[in-house]
Amino acid sequence: MPPAPKQKQEYTLEQVQSHNSEEDLWIIIDGRVYDMTKFAQFHPGGATVLYDVAGKDATEQFYGLHRQSVLVKYGPKYEIGTVKGQTPKVEFPSPGTISKVPYAEASGFQGLPTPYYKESHLKFREAVRTFCETQLEKDAWTLDEAGEYASTETWEKMGQFGLLASRIGPGPHLHAFCKMGGKLPGGIKPEEFDYFHEMIAHEEVSKIATPGYVDSLGSGMVIGLPPVLYFGKPAIRDRVVAEVLSGKKRICLAITEAGAGSDVAAITTTAKLSEDGKHYIVNGTKKWITNGAFCDYFSTAVRTGKGHAGISMLLIERGDGLETEGIKTSYSPSAGTAYITYENVKVPVENLLGKEGQGFQVIMFNFNHERWFIVAGITRAMRLVNEECFKWAHQRKVFGKMLIEQPVIRQKLAKMISEVEAVHAWLELITHQMNNMDYKEAALKLAGPIALLKLRCTRVAHDVSDDSCQIFGGRAITRTGMGRVIEGFQRTYKFAAILGGSEEIMADLGVRQAMRVFPIHSKL
Numbered sequence: 041m042p043p044a045p046k047q048k049q050e051y052t053l054e055q056v057q058s059h060n061s062e063e064d065l066w067i068i069i070d071g072r073v074y075d076m077t078k079f080a081q082f083h084p085g086g087a088t089v090l091y092d093v094a095g096k097d098a099t100e101q102f103y104g105l106h107r108q109s110v111l112v113k114y115g116p117k118y119e120i121g122t123v124k125g126q127t128p129k130v131e132f133p134s135p136g137t138i139s140k141v142p143y144a145e146a147s148g149f150q151g152l153p154t155p156y157y158k159e160s161h162l163k164f165r166e167a168v169r170t171f172c173e174t175q176l177e178k179d180a181w182t183l184d185e186a187g188e189y190a191s192t193e194t195w196e197k198m199g200q201f202g203l204l205a206s207r208i209g210p211g212p213h214l215h216a217f218c219k220m221g222g223k224l225p226g227g228i229k230p231e232e233f234d235y236f237h238e239m240i241a242h243e244e245v246s247k248i249a250t251p252g253y254v255d256s257l258g259s260g261m262v263i264g265l266p267p268v269l270y271f272g273k274p275a276i277r278d279r280v281v282a283e284v285l286s287g288k289k290r291i292c293l294a295i296t297e298a299g300a301g302s303d304v305a306a307i308t309t310t311a312k313l314s315e316d317g318k319h320y321i322v323n324g325t326k327k328w329i330t331n332g333a334f335c336d337y338f339s340t341a342v343r344t345g346k347g348h349a350g351i352s353m354l355l356i357e358r359g360d361g362l363e364t365e366g367i368k369t370s371y372s373p374s375a376g377t378a379y380i381t382y383e384n385v386k387v388p389v390e391n392l393l394g395k396e397g398q399g400f401q402v403i404m405f406n407f408n409h410e411r412w413f414i415v416a417g418i419t420r421a422m423r424l425v426n427e428e429c430f431k432w433a434h435q436r437k438v439f440g441k442m443l444i445e446q447p448v449i450r451q452k453l454a455k456m457i458s459e460v461e462a463v464h465a466w467l468e469l470i471t472h473q474m475n476n477m478d479y480k481e482a483a484l485k486l487a488g489p490i491a492l493l494k495l496r497c498t499r500v501a502h503d504v505s506d507d508s509c510q511i512f513g514g515r516a517i518t519r520t521g522m523g524r525v526i527e528g529f530q531r532t533y534k535f536a537a538i539l540g541g542s543e544e545i546m547a548d549l550g551v552r553q554a555m556r557v558f559p560i561h562s563k564l
């Protein structure tokens with residue numbers, strides 16, 4: 041929340057100037073007067089720097105060294121009034137508002153004509169952004185640094201607000217969810233809800249910009265629930281979907297193993313039918329499972345036979361024989377990235393997702409949605425990085441002028457902005473196409489374009505990370521302070537280039553899909 045302007049006292053410049061000693065230290069930041077006398081000795085930047093500006097206007101020094109959030113946190117405690125004749129100019133956006141920084145939002149949200157976004161998308165974005173900023177963002181950074189998972193209360197809050205349901209996409213499950221008393225953000229009706237609403241939900245969560253903690257807010261669910269939703273037996277599906285969307289239970293997708301990443305067919309975790317035919321007995325391990333450390337359910341790929349046709353999907357509940365252990369990644373442990381061990385885990389045959397031996401199809405069916413979701417998240421993260429760079433370039437002075445006045449910085453910004461706008465425009469087009477196809481048709485026709493979009497997106501992320509680091513300098517490798525968002529991005533953007541299929545696999549898949557529909561008799 042922005043600090044409430046304190047109009048209770050107005051001081052003349054001369055009055056402020058007279059409080060200019062270590063024992064009586066006032067400063068001005070953007071027309072507001074702060075009494076720093078007691079704070080000076082606790083100031084993380086040291087007391088001396090404050091003594092140097094005692095009784096003076098320190099706006100430029102302050103905004104050259106601090107994020108706005110510092111004033112939001114400490115301002116109300118130390119602000120004592122305003123300067124007569126000066127009106128504070130710096131904006132403190134209220135929760136849910138759209139940024140006015142150029143290219144910080146998709147142009148359709150900054151008032152330009154758009155074929156995609158309707159009133160319901162604007163309403164939805166405002167509601168989700170307000171929720172994220174007021175309910176999730178305020179302690180995200182502290183929890184991410186501490187490596188803590190999102191609490192059960194946070195999950196239930198997300199469930200009640202309809203954020204979890206919004207991240208699984210349109211479909212009959214939303215009607216079921218609302219019939220059972222659930223609500224969607226912004227009062228959107230299930231029949232209005234489309235893939236743009238879902239895309240917005242992913243974007244807004246990604247904008248929280250604490251990559252590990254952001255993943256702990258449901259990335260496992262986004263990829264782990266669809267196999268149950270589309271391939272689970274009705275009784276199990278209805279129970280599990282209701283539990284997960286309300287935030288009472290958590291689910292993740294367990295496919296990759298130490299010896300099987302993008303090469304899904306190499307998985308070795310086995311599921312053997314028990315003698316009475318009532319259970320599968322699962323043995324093996326899984327690695328890099330997002331949210332695995334704290335989930336209740338695991339949509340797990342298992343081997344029930346040989347080759348591609350020997351892969352099946354099982355819904356496995358945490359219980360005897362299933363152990364999870366956190367893996368240390370470049371992310372915060374908040375993401376709950378886990379190594380999973382299955383030792384003689386008994387799974388009822390009813391928990392088979394799809395048919396035995398058709399696990400590969402179940403996995404492929406969901407991969408497009410997973411990749412599209414990764415693209416939505418990383419693109420939004422890049423937009424935020426660009427916004428931070430644009431602001432920083434207007435804040436930071438070097439060699440006597442603003443960074444933005446240096447042509448080399450404008451060149452970098454031009455590249456970053458144009459690349460992000462291009463991938464986002466492709467994302468919007470594909471999302472529009474998803475809205476106009478059923479899930480099956482989209483899985484077939486959009487697999488190639490989504491793979492190529494993901495490839496382009498993570499290549500752009502590489503460039504954006506590189507350029508933003510050069511713009512932010514030392515702050516881009518410092519976890520706290522001005523470059524916090526850039527530091528988090530450069531440390532973690534590679535996740536998107538590997539998860540859900542590596543760049544190399546995306547490139548190959550994209551072209552092979554195009555080869556399938558190439559009219560073979562076309563000649564030069």
Ligand code: HEM
Nearest residue numbers: 074083084085089090093098101102105106110114520521
């Ligand atoms: C309301 C007034 C101020 C408050 C509440 C405040 C608070 C803080 C805080 C919380 C930090 C740590 C920032 C972080 O790492 O996230 C910090 C750092 C710092 N502050 Fe202040 N500050 C104020 C004014 C000033 C002024 C006027 C100056 C300079 C004249 C200054 C100079 C510095 C410096 C040099 C650092 C270290 C920055 C770095 O490591 O990059 N501060 N301040």
